[in-house]
Amino acid sequence: MILLYLLLIFVIFLLLAIILGFTFFVVDTFLDLPYVATKKEKVATIITLANIKPRQTVIDLGSGDGRLLFASAQKGARAIGYEINPYLVLFTRIKSKILKEKRVVVKKQSLWNANLKTADVIFVYGRGKTMKRFEDFVFKNAKKGARIIVNTDLTKPFPTKRPIKSEKGIYLYSVSQIY
Numbered sequence: 001m002i003l004l005y006l007l008l009i010f011v012i013f014l015l016l017a018i019i020l021g022f023t024f025f026v027v028d029t030f031l032d033l034p035y036v037a038t039k040k041e042k043v044a045t046i047i048t049l050a051n052i053k054p055r056q057t058v059i060d061l062g063s064g065d066g067r068l069l070f071a072s073a074q075k076g077a078r079a080i081g082y083e084i085n086p087y088l089v090l091f092t093r094i095k096s097k098i099l100k101e102k103r104v105v106v107k108k109q110s111l112w113n114a115n116l117k118t119a120d121v122i123f124v125y126g127r128g129k130t131m132k133r134f135e136d137f138v139f140k141n142a143k144k145g146a147r148i149i150v151n152t153d154l155t156k157p158f159p160t161k162r163p164i165k166s167e168k169g170i171y172l173y174s175v176s177q178i179y
């Protein structure tokens with residue numbers, strides 16, 4: 001009898017995992033920017049190029065599992081993520097509770113409504129036609145002096161802006177004037 005109960009619990013967990021995996025996949029399929037986590041080596045390059053100072057504000061536009069937020073918080077930054085996938089939001093919130101990392105905040109809302117005015121550093125992970133939209137959005141809304149770090153497969157990420165520096169497929173831009 002106990003074996004039967006254990007089997008039943010196992011089947012319920014298996015079904016839940018399948019449903020969760022499926023809904024995650026469905027949410028992701030409808031996004032212009034699907035979930036792709038930045039690889040560890042690239043996280044290190046991004047953090048180096050970001051040159052984060054303690055108490056600066058960092059924003060990740062589409063924060064995924066929050067890895068760039070936690071890496072920024074380790075440098076002393078207040079790290080804000082905008083993420084639309086509820087599973088990734090939940091994952092980041094649970095991780096910040098477990099790590100007692102109060103400097104990491106994730107907002108479950110569209111990145112296109114992000115308030116960039118407070119950001120010293122902004123992370124963008126874009127591809128294809130989203131890059132022009134990112135360029136317009138960031139350069140219109142970020143404050144002067146903000147550093148923009150772009151992770152992309154493209155060789156010319158922002159169509160009309162020139163990067164200050166690039167390293168291993170990561171590009172650094174600066175908002176040098178208010179548009």
Ligand SMILES: C[S@@+](CC[C@H](N)C(=O)[O-])C[C@H]1O[C@@H](n2cnc3c(N)ncnc32)[C@H](O)[C@@H]1O
Nearest residue numbers: 033035036037038062063064083084085110111
């Ligand atoms: C390429 S992943 C980048 C994840 C993370 N920044 C990293 O570097 O590991 C893009 C993320 O943006 C999220 N996303 C896509 N469209 C979004 C939107 N309109 N608003 C907020 N997040 C969005 C996706 O769910 C996904 O987690």
